[in-house]
Amino acid sequence: MDPMTFSIIRHRLFRIIDEAVITLKHVSGSAITNEGHDLMVSLYRADGSLLMGGVGFLHHLTSAAEACKSIIRRFEGRIREGDVFLLNDPYTAALHTSDIYLVAPIHFEGELIAWSACFVHVYDIGAMNPGGFSPQSADIFTEGFSSPGIRIVDQGEMVQDVVDTLLNMVRSPEMVMLDLRSMIACNNVARERMQALAAKYGAKTVDAAGSELIAQSETLLRARLKELPDGSWQSRQYLDVNGETATVRLTMTKSGDRLVFDFTGSSEQSRHAINCTKWASLGGLFAPLFPLLCYDITWNEGVIRPVEMVAPEGAIVNCTRPAPVSVATVAAIQSVNNAACATIGKMLAASDRYREQATSVWHANHFAIFKFGRNQKGGQSIGIFTETFAGAGGARSFADGVDIGGEIPNPISRMANVETVEANFPIRYLFRRRMKDSGGPGLWRGGSGGELAVVPHKAPDGGIHYVISGKGDRHPMSDGLAGGFPGAPNKYAWAKARNGGDVEAADTADGDAVSWGVFPLMGKDALYVRWNGGGGYGDPLDRDPERVAADVAGDLVSVEAARDIYGVILGPDGELDVPATQDLRAISRAARLERVVQ
Amino acid sequence: MSPPRSISPTLVLSAGKTACRACGHELAPVEASWKDVAVLDERPLGEGGGPMFRTDGGVLLRRFYCPSCGTTLDTETALPGEPFLVDRVDWS
Numbered sequence: 001m002d003p004m005t006f007s008i009i010r011h012r013l014f015r016i017i018d019e020a021v022i023t024l025k026h027v028s029g030s031a032i033t034n035e036g037h038d039l040m041v042s043l044y045r046a047d048g049s050l051l052m053g054g055v056g057f058l059h060h061l062t063s064a065a066e067a068c069k070s071i072i073r074r075f076e077g078r079i080r081e082g083d084v085f086l087l088n089d090p091y092t093a094a095l096h097t098s099d100i101y102l103v104a105p106i107h108f109e110g111e112l113i114a115w116s117a118c119f120v121h122v123y124d125i126g127a128m129n130p131g132g133f134s135p136q137s138a139d140i141f142t143e144g145f146s147s148p149g150i151r152i153v154d155q156g157e158m159v160q161d162v163v164d165t166l167l168n169m170v171r172s173p174e175m176v177m178l179d180l181r182s183m184i185a186c187n188n189v190a191r192e193r194m195q196a197l198a199a200k201y202g203a204k205t206v207d208a209a210g211s212e213l214i215a216q217s218e219t220l221l222r223a224r225l226k227e228l229p230d231g232s233w234q235s236r237q238y239l240d241v242n243g244e245t246a247t248v249r250l251t252m253t254k255s256g257d258r259l260v261f262d263f264t265g266s267s268e269q270s271r272h273a274i275n276c277t278k279w280a281s282l283g284g285l286f287a288p289l290f291p292l293l294c295y296d297i298t299w300n301e302g303v304i305r306p307v308e309m310v311a312p313e314g315a316i317v318n319c320t321r322p323a324p325v326s327v328a329t330v331a332a333i334q335s336v337n338n339a340a341c342a343t344i345g346k347m348l349a350a351s352d353r354y355r356e357q358a359t360s361v362w363h364a365n366h367f368a369i370f371k372f373g374r375n376q377k378g379g380q381s382i383g384i385f386t387e388t389f390a391g392a393g394g395a396r397s398f399a400d401g402v403d404i405g406g407e408i409p410n411p412i413s414r415m416a417n418v419e420t421v422e423a424n425f426p427i428r429y430l431f432r433r434r435m436k437d438s439g440g441p442g443l444w445r446g447g448s449g450g451e452l453a454v455v456p457h458k459a460p461d462g463g464i465h466y467v468i469s470g471k472g473d474r475h476p477m478s479d480g481l482a483g484g485f486p487g488a489p490n491k492y493a494w495a496k497a498r499n500g501g502d503v504e505a506a507d508t509a510d511g512d513a514v515s516w517g518v519f520p521l522m523g524k525d526a527l528y529v530r531w532n533g534g535g536g537y538g539d540p541l542d543r544d545p546e547r548v549a550a551d552v553a554g555d556l557v558s559v560e561a562a563r564d565i566y567g568v569i570l571g572p573d574g575e576l577d578v579p580a581t582q583d584l585r586a587i588s589r590a591a592r593l594e595r596v597v598q
Numbered sequence: 599m600s601p602p603r604s605i606s607p608t609l610v611l612s613a614g615k616t617a618c619r620a621c622g623h624e625l626a627p628v629e630a631s632w633k634d635v636a637v638l639d640e641r642p643l644g645e646g647g648g649p650m651f652r653t654d655g656g657v658l659l660r661r662f663y664c665p666s667c668g669t670t671l672d673t674e675t676a677l678p679g680e681p682f683l684v685d686r687v688d689w690s
């Protein structure tokens with residue numbers, strides 16, 4: 001194929017996804033989609049293999065490919081132009097029931113030429129707990145509506161009885177319908193643009209370009225892997241739930257142009273909904289792989305071919321039905337993300353050539369907190385604290401992590417404005433800000449996480465409730481690299497008002513710990529949430545003291561941490577005391593060596 | 599002279615041994631565990647990282663120092679008794 005046509009088609013495929021994402025957001029009315037960007041749109045070839053991965057949550061790219069393939073198998077001979085299929089069963093392909101895939105065939109002149117697939121985290125899925133994350137569920141049967149594949153649009157006509165059945169099983173059906181409509185519109189745009197592309201260049205040419213693009217990605221990734229050192233790298237992630245700790249263990253081995261991710265030794269599946277299925281684990285390890293190893297390579301089937309996963313059946317990373325999985329995306333999947341990010345980071349850091357591409361682990365621990373209840377307008381609201389998407393960047397070999405810098409698995413994640421939340425829920429923020437001392441210390445500091453506190457405000461029922469699937473308040477999860485510290489762990493606290501008075505903002509962090517289940521936010525009580533910082537890079541004693549002083553001035557590092565961890569002494573006005581710092585660092589280093597003779 | 603072969607940002611290969619990049623101190627043969635001969639500083643995470651890291655999870659911060667120059671060669675978080683993470687570069 002001539003290179004101009006190839007490049008034009010490649011760029012058109014990118015733009016088609018961009019336009020589909022814009023459509024999805026314009027039609028959707030939910031904060032998690034519009035404000036949190038908990039979404040994904042991608043294009044797939046006629047056989048369901050990944051043609052062009054889009055932005056959004058990257059752990060969906062491979063799972064949605066399996067969703068397409070599963071629909072192809074189930075509906076063979078009955079897939080027609082204008083159909084749309086829904087799939088959200090985690091044991092078939094989905095990550096959890098509330099991340100619904102809408103998968104749509106794209107026909108041109110009567111031939112199936114491609115698929116588009118998208119997901120949003122729907123407003124509700126009818127699980128035990130509102131919002132989709134269902135910490136009180138003990139099995140998949142109580143995690144809401146779940147389909148291994150069902151047709152919801154038949155040749156352009158809504159299959160209303162099927163859709164009504166789904167809507168009959170969820171809270172706020174009008175919002176779920178809007179979610180479905182946004183995804184249908186998104187797929188419609190992708191289909192129309194793909195058809196226009198086929199009309200202009202010919203379906204065969206477009207498919208040939210896709211095939212060449214996949215071959216190109218495979219060649220490029222294999223070449224990159226060959227440039228990286230052979231070896232194996234390990235990571236482990238502790239996942240604590242309600243006092244129990246599960247472990248995700250990963251050994252990543254690179255030999256020649258192949259990568260193997262082996263999760264042998266991980267904990268057995270949990271009775272809590274933190275498990276994930278094998279398709280979810282596969283997606284989980286690809287989420288950091290796409291941006292870290294393929295930042296200049298098109299994300300498609302070609303990237304998948306050099307990679308193999310070993311995940312023992314019955315483990316927390318490959319659970320068996322009917323284990324509960326509703327919290328998977330912020331639990332086992334996220335730990336797979338983190339572990340893969342850590343091992344890929346170590347592999348890149350081992351290479352003098354690729355060290356600048358290495359990163360410590362970013363925002364490793366989502367806090368899924370869904371608030372729900374009657375709002376100030378008298379309606380029912382359900383919604384996540386989108387601050388969980390705000391994240392914190394991991395430090396790199398040449399720079400600090402970005403404060404409140406997002407996360408690796410979703411390059412476009414972000415959080416809602418405080419005002420948006422307060423307009424839709426009867427709550428008021430006492431504060432929302434960067435969290436001092438949360439970024440993992442190092443030569444380069446991990447990005448700061450954040451903290452917030454909210455109280456009920458003009459709530460017709462005196463307050464609301466919230467579902468919390470909180471983990472990571474016992475173990476830090478954002479690992480450091482090359483001697484850097486991990487980012488500080490999360491914290492969740494229920495600050496109770498005493499004697500009818502208001503809770504002081506400064507005291508909210510000292511409330512009672514909450515982590516798992518449904519809790520009230522009533523009266524004058526407050527909910528405090530702290531989210532983790534990114535991992536650090538290198539030895540904190542090697543950090544430029546001027547940077548430490550600037551961090552203290554910026555309220556990102558405390559005077560105590562500057563002294564005790566970084567070995568930096570500041571004067572009364574925050575100015576750097578160079579001789580005292582040199583002395584303290586020499587003493588700290590010597591103290592390390594004294595341990596040799598202990 | 600070609601630059602030393604890299605094992606990690608803090609470690610290099612030197613005559614078949616894993617060595618400290620900062621000072622050149624040879625730690626162990628590459629096939630052996632260099633962490634076993636590094637200086638291990640293992641303490642509760644809250645003690646190592648400060649108040650923000652204090653939890654009731656019993657997790658430890660492990661720091662591995664070069665026994666010659668005191669540079670931190672690597673860190674881990676671990677529950678008590680957890681084996682060291684093993685990272686290995688094959689330069690054969």
Ligand SMILES: [Zn+2]
Pocket residue numbers: 618619620621622623664665666667668669
């Ligand atoms: Zn040394």
